[in-house]
Every structure is written in structure tokens, then in C-alpha cells.
Amino acid sequence: MRWPFTLKIIGILTLFFGLTMVFPILVGLYYQDQSVIPLLESMGITVLAGFILYFFFRNHKAETISQREGMAIVALGWTFVGLFGALPFYFSDDDFMFVDAVFESVSGFTTTGASILINIEAVSRGLLFWRSFIQWLGGMGIIVLSVAILPLLGVGGMQLYKAEVPSPVPDKLRPRIRDTASVLWKVYALISLAEVVLLMLGGMTFYDALCHTFTTMPTGGFSTKNASIAHYDSVYFDAVFIFFMLMAGINFSLHYELLRGKPLALWRDSEFRFFLGTVVLLVVLVSLNIFGSIYDSLGQAFRYGAFQVVSIISTTGYATADYEKWPAMSQLILLLCMFIGASAGSTGGGVKCLRVMLCFKFCYKQLFSLIHPHAVFSVKIGGKVVSDDVMQSILGFLALYIGLFTFSSVILAGIGVDFTTSFAAVAASIGNIGPGFGLVGPVDNYAQIPYLGKWMLIWCMLLGRLEIFTIIILVVPEFWRK
């Protein structure tokens, strides 16, 4: 572990991140609101901090980055970005407590979309833009962006990429990591552009369309309106959002294949079929469940049911209805969605369809070998064998996910939060969804969670976004031994 070198890279990342603050500053200048000064201060501090770190360790060079260093850079890099990203909130006139500012910032970067803001519409435009923009940056990954743009990360980019995009079966779209990263960002930006256009065609202002796109594509869920998407109450917008939330929940390498003119790639992918199948099934179940009891017409039931299921399973977290008033079955299905999550390689969170699917297959393999003790049976995906160590890492991931989920909810309940809330708040944070149940339901927010609880949820969000291993490794003593 070469700490000076690691810190130098983190310095570069922080510096680079500080420069992105120029966008909300431009927005603030355009609307001439009070966010400009806090943003300028934050940018100054961030750029300076990054530069000092870089300058101090500038002589430490290395040709490669080891796996351990890659994990440390990504884990610490995200922590730094979360803290520096909180500065604009902290310096603003809307008197954020420090923990609230960090909560809002990390919730943004990790694309959770959990908010402590009670009156969103009162916040200045520049700051709201920043809040949406950090979700967009965090969605495809700030480190993937750096790998794509900064040539100095070079070969080591790969370790960073693997630590930030820890897909169970990593796929490299192009021979070089830098090209892969930039292809992913281009696809991401292109789909985002399409959404902005479609939202504006529906009559949304450019500002709102941009902010909402910046939170749909990374499956974030921040809205510029107090009532979230329910504010617009329009079938057109609901449909556009459902479509783009689904898009964001699909593996981006499939989008890339699609754009290269291979439309069949989508359908050939078994994870995509699983994801779509699950969504369709759950939408039908929820719609039938709320039809009659909540909504009088089947159309209405379908509209709200579909929106909520897609919003939760893609881990976006927009709301068009207060699903806490829905029957128990629908609520439980939504809770289940929080755990399933979107596809691997998408911007969504949760356990990921690929892992769920492989887990089912693995269980079937166990049952099969009880019936045929001598059978040779390998778990396959899309016709390719999944090796034992990949399977093991998936089972390890699940065990850690459930273990950390249980641990954190017990702690939260211990701080004095009620049963439903502590359960749902942790599920919604670790799965990067946003709204949960109880005190943190779709029409409430996280402001009422106690001080310590907020810090714990911040940690959960980071765990979920970097898929457990990259963050949890920091608390393993072995990691720090020489």
C-alpha cells in the first residue's frame, strides 16, 4: 500500500471534482440567486484541498495501481467527494446542520435520493441544480468519468474502474479502459439528452427538465418539487419517467450494443429478460391489488401501480402516490423491489437482478444434486458457465448485504426509531432508493431521523452504491496491516 501515491490520486480526483462546481455556479449566475457565493466558496476550498494533496505528493509516481490501492482510492475518494459536495449546502442560507448537509450530498452522489429538506421549492435554484447534478455525476460514477477524461490515470484506471463498478461478471466494452469509460459516459449522456427533449416537449421548463433528467438517469430520485413527480399529475410525464427509469435500470453495455445497431442484444441478455419479466409481473400484481381498494378505474390503478413499482425496483424513488395507504400486499411487493434492485452494470442499486437470478440458479443446483448425487451441473448465464469463485463472491455479497442490513436496522431501532421506519430506512439507504415506509415514507423525509442515525444511513448509502466490498474492506483490520 503506497499511501502518498494513493493520496495524490485522491487529490487529483478532488481537484477535478471541485472544477465541476462551475456548472451550478453558472446556473446560479443566470438566475442571480443567493447560491453563487456559497458555491464559489465551496469550489475554492475543494479545488485548493485537492491541489494541496496533489502538490504535496506530486513526486510519488507509480506505473500501476494495485487492487488494494484501487479500493482505497475509490472508497476514500467517494468519502471525500461526499464531504466536499456537502459544502455548498452547509454554506448556504438555508441553515443546514453539518450532518444534514453531508446526508443530502451523499444521498445525492450515491443516487439514493433520500432528502432531509422539508420545503424543497424554497431552496435557491443554483443549489437545487447542484443537488440534481451530483446525482448525475454519481450515477455513472465520478471515477469512471475521471478515468475517461484524465489521461494521467492511465493503466491504473482499471483497478479504479473495477472498484467503482463492481459488477459480478465485469465486461469491458472496448480494449482500453479509457475508451470503455468514455463510451459508457457517452451513452449515458445521449440517453439523458433524449429525456430532456421529451420532458420539454411535454411542457416542462428547461431547468426542471434538466434537473429531473439528472435524477432519473442515475436512478437518483431527487425532485425540484415538494410533491415529487405527483406535482405534475400528468399521464405523459408519468409515461416518460417510467420509460427512462427502466432504461436506467438496464445494463449500459446493452444500450451500447443497441446503439451500435444490434437490437437483438437486449433480448438475448438473460438478465434483461429477468428484469423485464419481474417488472411486468409485479406491476400486474400491484395494479390488481390496488384496483378497487384505492383506485376505481383499472387505468388509474395501472398508472400509479406501474410508476411506483418501476420507481422502486429501478431504485429511483420518485413518488406519484402515497403507497403507504395501499394494501399490505402492494407494500410488501414494493419492499421486495427495494431488495431486488436493477440490473448489474446499470445506474441502479439494490442486490441487482443478476445476483438474484444466479442465486436462484444456485439453489436449484443444490436441489438438483440432492436428487442426482452424481450429476455434473454447472450454473450458466446466457450459455456461459459461471465459475465457482464468481458464485462464491455473489453468495458472500448476499450474506454481507443481509448481515449489514440487519445490523444497521437493529442499531437504528436502538437509537429510538420505530420498527417500520428503522427497517425501511436502512433498506432504502443500502439499496440507494430513497423513500421507505413509516416516518420516511414517500410523503415524508429523513429530517426526523436522530443525529447518529443519519450518520449511519450515510454509511449505508455508500455501502450500497459501491456494492459493499469496496467500503466494508476499510473496516477490516487486515486491510491496514503492512
Place this chain on the structure above:
Amino acid sequence: MRVVIVGAGEVGFHVAHHLALENIDVVVIDKDRDTIRRISDNTDVQTLIGSGSSPIVLEEAGIQNTDIILAVTDSDETNLVACLVANMISPTTKKLARIRDADYDKYHQMFSAQAPHIDTIINPEIEVIKTIHQFMNIPGAVDVGEFADGRLKFVGVNLDKDLRLAGVKLSDIPAVAEKARPLIVAIVREEELIIPHGNDCLLPGDLVYLISEDHKLLDTLSALDKHHQPVNRVLIVVGGRLGFRLAAFLEENSVQTKIIEKDPDRCTFLAENLNRSVVLCGDGSDRSILAEENIRDIDVVVTVTDNEETNILASLLSTRMGAGKSIAKISRFSYFPLMQAIGIEQVVSPRLSAINSILHHIRRGKVLSAISLKGQQAEVIEAIALETSAIVQKPLKDISFPKGAVVAGIIRQEDIIVPSGNSVIEPGDRVIIFTRRQAIPKVEKILSVKLEYF
């Protein structure tokens, strides 16, 4: 540029690593999951698990848009089939294959003229035998290479403690050493590569790279206290494929050869197929057999077993027992820096030879050969100066040459010119450029076409 490499063994791995550092798109195919994991963890390349001779896998690797396919698996047959399939799917791709079986030697031309249309067949063993032969004849050489069809030699030597030229400035050397002035292109001092100027001095312990005309080489080296000793008796440890080839080669050059082999069946084979060599059945690291065969009178011991640790130990043992010098075959690159410290100076590596022969086919511009130095920090490139290139018809001092690269020599027909600031490169000249790895892409650029053409 895009390169597909079939086989991620030591050669595939290092070529891939080398190319990836130069920002070339590399796709590596191998059957073995663990080998693939090793390469994808260490190198920025795309990987595919599968058989490189399968058309489906090759299509998946994007063979149609590939400039060069390199088949370097351990199996000659797989390499041939991979090239054959690549030729069917994508005839325009340049094909390079490693073929090691001696039976194919006479048919190399046929493979390029007919069906698989393999552009270049690489046989590292032929290269290694050539290198061993050069090591025997060039005193003190730790690295050798040839330019201009062998008229010009590129040699690396370690300088001894009691060096006569120690502390002498490079610009003063011609005055001190009467017979020949060595043209020193690089010095490796404490693992750091230096491109020297006139004010730099030679120090004992330096590894010095120099270029010399073939007939002046021995004089040049004796200025550096490396004196030639004729090689009359050679002992080869283990008569594997390489040992057998080497023995046959030495027989042709009328050198007395002894060859030690453990396996009795193999010994019979060797005895049947070699004429004048003495075949001994025994262990090459056995003191008694070495003493029995008068190891003191042997000029060179060549250890070419498949196990590098055995090679190292057998070499050390035989020099300790009084052999003139030893040459060891070492494949693992990570051992190279250790060799000098433990007292083995001359090391051959089939893999490094393979990499060198592969590299010059991958270089752009009219590159005739490219030799990478043992530590792989730098390369020596021999290229033809094109009329369109930015380096011609201007004095060297006016050319904005990439940092870390120098023109080490200019060959114009029969003459070899040692360049100075006022030398002018004419179109058609062969230039020898010494360059650090970082500068290679820029060197390629200036060699191919003038920049402003784009």
C-alpha cells in the same frame, strides 16, 4: 491500431503489456481462466476466454477490424489453425505465428505464399541459438542485437571493477583508446537508464550499450577490457529441443560439443541424430559427472533445461568448478535484474527473442528491426528514413526529436555514419534510433509521415 493476441502465456502476456502501454487496442484470447485473470488484472486489455482457433471466438474478438493477429500459444497446431481461420474470416489482417517445431523450418516460405498466408513465422529457438552463438563470440556481452543485416552490432556489456577507461569523459575516449572509438548509446547505472552526452563518464559497474561495426567490434570491446577468447569446447546441459538444435548448430561450426541428458531414451535419440557430439547420460548438476568430463577445460557451459532454477544452479556450479563461462536460459523476466548480482552474466530468453521479433512487425513506418533491452525500459529501432518523414534533409540539430530518443547511427549504403549535430539524414538511409519506451509512439510518428500532412 488493434491487435488480437491468441495465447496469454509469457510471450503473449509481455507483448500485450508492452503494446497496451503504447495505447494500442489489444484483445487477448486464452482458454485458461486463471491466465486470463492474471492478464486482465495487470494490463489494460480486453480479454476473451475461449479457443483462439475457433472462428466464433475470433469474430467475437473483432478480427475483421484487426490490423494484426498474433498466435503465440504453446501449440504450433493451434497457432497455425488460428491463422488459417483468421485468414478465412479477415484476409487483410496481418498474421504472425510462433512455430517452434524444427520440421517446419524449411516450409516457412510456403506458409506465407499459400493457404494461411502467415506474414511472419516466429521461431524463437532459431533466434536463441543465434544469440547463444553471438554470446560465445562477443566477450562480455549481456545483450546483443544486429542491424544492417549483421554489419552493425548492438552490444550491452557490464563494465568491470578495474576498468581502464573509468572516469574518462565520453568525449575524451577516442584519445585514450587508440584503436577504436566505442559509440556508446546508453548507460544503465543503478537500474536507471541514461542517454549519455559528451560530458558523462563511464564508471565500473555500469551496463553500457554500444553500437559498432562488426569487424571493429572486438577492438572496441578490448578498449573496455573485454578480451576475446576462442570457443573450442562447449558443454550443453540437457538435450531437449533447444539443446539438440544447438548441438547440431555447433557441430556445423566445428566446435567440440558435449551434451548431458538425464533421460536414457532421449540420449539414444541424441546419439542417433548427432554425429560428432559426445552424448552423456546423467544429471547436469552432478559434481562427479562434471569433474569426470574435465569441466575445467570447457570454454562455455550452456544450460537450457525447462526449469530456470536448475539452469541458474547448474551454471553457477560449472563456473565454480572452473568452466570458462556459462550461458543460462531464463524465461521468467522477473529474474533478469538478479542475474548480474548472483554472477550469471549471459542470459538467453526464447520469450524475449520472440517479443523482439514480434515488435518490429508491429511498429509503424518502415521499421526493419526493433530490439527491446532486457529491462524493457527502452528499444533500439532500425528504420528506413522515408522521403515524407520529418527527419530527412535537415541537420539533426534542427529536428525537434522526441525527448528520450536519439539517433545512434545512420547507414548510407556501405557507410556507417556516427551522427553529430550537423549530420543530415537522406531519404533511403537506414537510421538507428535509441528510444525510451515513453517516446516510442512519437518516434513512430516522425518515422512514418510528416506531422503537418495531417
